[in-house]
Amino acid sequence: MTKKKPETHERILHENLEDIMAEGFASYAKSIIQERALPDARDGLKPVQRRILYAMYEAGNTFDKPYHKSAKTVGNVIGNYHPHGDSSVYEAMVRLSQDWKIRLPLVDMQGNNGSIDDDPAAAMRYTEARLSQISNYMLKDIEKDTVEWVLNFSDEKYEPTVLPARFPNLLIHGISGIAAGYATNIPPHNLNEVVNATIYRIQHPDCSLDDLMHFVKGPDFPTGGIVMGEEGIRQAFATGRGKVMIRSKVEVKQTRTVKQLIVTEIPYEVVKSAMVKKIDEIRLNKKIDGILDVRDESDRTGLRVVIDLKRDANDEQILNYLYKNTDLQISYTYNTIAIVDKAPVQMSLAQCLDAFIAHREDVVLRRSRFELKRKKARAHILEGLIRAVSIMDEIIKIIRASKNKTDAKNNLILRFDFTEEQAEAIVTMRLYRLTNTDVKELRTEFAALQKEIKQLEAIVADKDVLHRVIIDELKEINETFQTPRRTQVEAEFKEIVIDEKAMIADEQVVVTITRDGYVKRVSMRSFNASQGTPTGHKDGDAVLCYGPASTLDTLLLFTDRGNYAYLSVYELEEAKWKDLGSHLSNYLKIDGTEKMIKACLVKSFEPSIQIIMASKYGMIKRMRLSDLEVSRHNKAMVCMKIGKLDAMVQVQFSDRPDDLVMMAGVSGFALQYPVSEVARSTARTKGVKAMNLQKGDTIADFCLAAPETEQILVINTQAQMKRMKADEIAKIHRPGKGSRLCKLVKSNPSQICRLLPVTDQEIQMMADDEELTFKARDISMMPASSTFSTPFGKHENVAVIEPLTCVSNGQWPAEEEEVTQQTLFR
Incomplete structure (x- = not known):
């Protein structure tokens, strides 16, 4: 007997796939934005950075304690707070320690933590780390209920949602990140400047941007450099978005043999080795003349890149070229986006400071309430202890007569009206505390507590007192960490003007x-x-x-x-x-x-030179050489509109209006007319009709000849040639059919390949794989009615190699008026 399969009940959801994807992506995007890529406006940290700092603080790995292995910290972070890959945690930890990326590193790392040349850090098992001194001010008072806490991923421990942060870390630290639909790019700023601006903002909540910019001059990069463009800085501080240029600091030095460009500071996040390599490639490829050598002489004392130049080199032009074509100068885009109330917000300078100030108000209030509660509880106990000292003999009798500790406490409460806490303190008090000295200490402690309680109550009740506390703590930061500005700010951006040809030999x-x-x-x-x-x-x-x-x-x-x-x-x-x-x-x-x-x-592109172009299917056009010059010439541009089946076959340059166009079709018909008969036109035109072609015929070639030209060399596709008088080519108006250049042989018709004016110059030609060199005058002189001679034998693939010539100045009028029609032929 076979067993019946248990019945299964399928649950089928009928949902639109787009809705499912939208809901899933929205959840994913929210997680990325809030929990990974963007910093919190209050403490300026991403979640992974916050977890690293807290895990190190929790483990006692602070600046005044010995270093711990980085692997230990990474393990703590992954195991307790951040369930992601170890490499992501270690990379974030390494970045927090790199003083060329962060103005004041939050992690003090011992060992190889990478370099400005983009060298990777040593593996986490080799490096050791601890919190830096300034991190102490990021975490101070965290145990005093100053921030909210949430359960970690495994619901085993609590972690802070934000750090107490005694200084505006969002601006000072600087940060970048890419989330779903959002990206942030905040440069580092000077600690002392930002703290002074924060103090001023607390004292003057309605101050203007100009007031704040009196303190915060602009970004202050750990690598120094020169920031140009006060307008970009102002726009960034006003709106959260702006663009500035960062330029390297370069000194020009003249030695006995060479000039030197000495780079001592480079733009933020530029990889020095890649920059040096790019400069050396420019030297090797001879993009500009004058660079002899490029050396990286950086050491532990500082950055130094030396560029040797020829003694007579134009150092200003070369430096401008390097600014424009290498990372000696870069643009930096502000995009100040941070999480405010669990949502991404684009923030101005004032908004960044206000978010921090609001955070500090909350932190100090919570701390004050926490300490007030604790001190009041202690004062209450001290009050009981001081009272108990004066009646200690009776208290001892009551305790000795009691059955146990609980009974003793209850008897004391009933007899003297002590509270539960006071009674507990009395029964647990050691007898040595009854000495005269200890009684005085209790009274002194009680008096001090009363004073502190009064101060804390003032902080909680009066916002002005609260602000004074915040300001005093900010001033302490400024006194502890003196940070002179490294980056120079220039109001105007200096436009780079390069005369590249002046730098070329x-x-x-x-x-x-x-x-x-x-x-x-x-x-x-x-x-x-x-x-x-x-x-x-x-x-x-x-x-x-x-x-x-x-x-x-x-x-x-x-x-x-x-x-x-x-x-x-x-x-x-x-x-x-x-x-x-x-x-x-x-x-x-x-x-x-x-x-x-x-x-x-x-x-140079002279208007006195004209260009003549012809297409395969009988169109011709004329335009000025100067019309071809454009400001950006990094791509091919149109000079003659050509159909899909058509093709441009020849281009010639006319230097005077009385030049003659001599044109031949493949079938052997040819004509000549003055070039002035071709109307001048613009680039994106087809031109005008050049020649009336028979059915199946196409333009083979045309040449320009001076009126005094007497002879023309004709070459066909089999490398057969003939030299003939120019007068035998039909002189008619454009367009026309023309006259025959050669005798028609129906059994083996010739196809014209090239027309060349006869000169004393040598002609080079490739015929199949054979290179031929000859003079046109060596070719037989023949009438138009004859066929061709075969001086080099018959070939199949024929191509004339033209000399590369330089177009010189011509005689065409530069103005727009048309050339006056002259006598057709002289």
């Missing part, structure tokens, strides 16, 4: 650019040592152009998608002649699929 180099966008800068030494060797490029790529350049020149590049970009030659990474180089995407934002079609050098 004018050096001759060779620049190479490939069609796929690989570019490099080669020293003349490497270039001369590699004469006759092709420059390095990846398989399937081809060299677009190369040539000598100055490091002060600007490299201007055009792509087949109608975009252009430019960057300074000195910014290019130096490489060897045989190296591949770096892709342009390493220097600016550019689509990796774009092909380079033109590159040149410019010293």
Whole structure:
């Protein structure tokens, strides 16, 4: 007989998933905000920090006692109060001990507790720690019912919800944290300044921000530095949000051989080793000229980073460049958010002080009530003891006649009307207390207690007396901990002005650019040592152009998608002649699929130079070179609007209005007309029609020629060539079909590749994998009606390597008016 399975009753909840997630996340966010990431406005501590300090205090691990192993403290914190990972507790404990992160560390750690170079602290089993002296003032009077207590996670012990905190730790300590939907970033401030402002706020509750800023000048970072921007500080103190700039302190020193920039203070939370490495990278990559060496000479006596410069270097420009491009200068954003009444609040300076003052009022009141109750109880007992001394003989008789202690107490209460507490004190009193000296001590103690009780009653009853007590305790803090300001505050932010070219050495180099966008800068030494060797490029790529350049020149590049970009030659990474180089995407934002079609050098963007561009499907446009200059050139920008199926095929530079456009289609038709027939337009336009193309034909190339140009070199896609008279190209108005450049052979039609004006310069060309060098005048002179000669044999992949030339000043008018139409052809 089989047993029946017990019936199960399923409980199915029909709830919206969004509601379930929202409720769960709200609970999680509340926990993160209140119990982990944000500090309490009263004591300026996150829960983990508060638990660390209290666990050390509870274990007697105070500043006047021996050190304990850090592992012991971490174990106490995890086991009793903070059920999280040991690493999170130890890291919080280490940070509380680091004097380059906290103006006055709350933990005194012995051993390796990390460094300003971001070195990690030693493991907790190696380090020892105890509370610092100032932490004593964070926890003082905690046992006098000054704060609320709650059960710990296991309901075994009680822990404080806040520490008594005798000074405004939220501002002095400084803190950062990220919660769900909230983040806080509060810098450290000077202890003495904040305490003086607190005293003034107590005395003048309605004081203005200007009054408070008379005391609190701004943040005071443990690493020093210079804070610039009083307006940002004021905004932060007024609203809880603001931005300031922190700059390193740098001294310029002239030695016999070099100049030196000596850094003695750096911005807050900057990793010194990373900063030094960045400066050295600038030196190695020759981003600026003049830096010889960078050394970290820091030791136990203080921070010192030395930057050696050439004797004739512009130290001000170099320092400004380093301020702008390294962590020698950073921006710091105030975001003063803390927990007030269990909710996150963005707090002004006045609100931070008011929250602390309200907390201290509560703490001192609770302490006073606690001590008042205790002293009154003691005075009551002393009153009974003093009375008992005068009737001690009768009391002894009553005690001897009593059955036990309880009976003795009851008999004393009945006979002399003592209270329960007084009777207990009498029966437990030792006989030696009956001496004359002890009786006097009891009366002296009673008198002192009466005075203290009167003072405590005044504190509880009168708020002015309460405030005087708080002020006296704050003054004690100021006297005990003298903290001179380390951070210098400057009212105005000094804008950094950099003339980068003034810091670059004018050096001759060779620049190479490939069609796929690989570019490099080669020293003349490497270039001369590699004469006759092709420059390095990846398989399937081809060299677009190369040539000598100055490091002060600007490299201007055009792509087949109608975009252009430019960057300074000195910014290019130096490489060897045989190296591949770096892709342009390493220097600016550019689509990796774009092909380079033109590159040149410019010293300045002159309006007297005009740029002529043509697209594959017969459009042409003209614009000024000066129109390409922009303030930010870290990405590719549009110079000609190109359709998805179209492509820009050629770019040329015109230096005078009477230049001629000589344009050829792939099928062999060509025409020429003055460049002034192309209307000037702006960057984001398609241009105008350049040539009437037959069906299936496209633009192969165009060149600009002076009116006196007599001959043109024509090259086809098989590396066949011909030299012909320029007059044989049809001279007609734009647009037109043109005339044929060569005889049409239907069985093997030629496809035009390039048009080049004939000059005395050598032409370099890659035909398949063969590099050809020749002069145009060496090519056979042939009429337009003939086919082509084959001086180097037939090839499949043909690419002319152009010389990298510098665009010089032209003769185009700088004004906007159009050039007067001249005689079409001379």
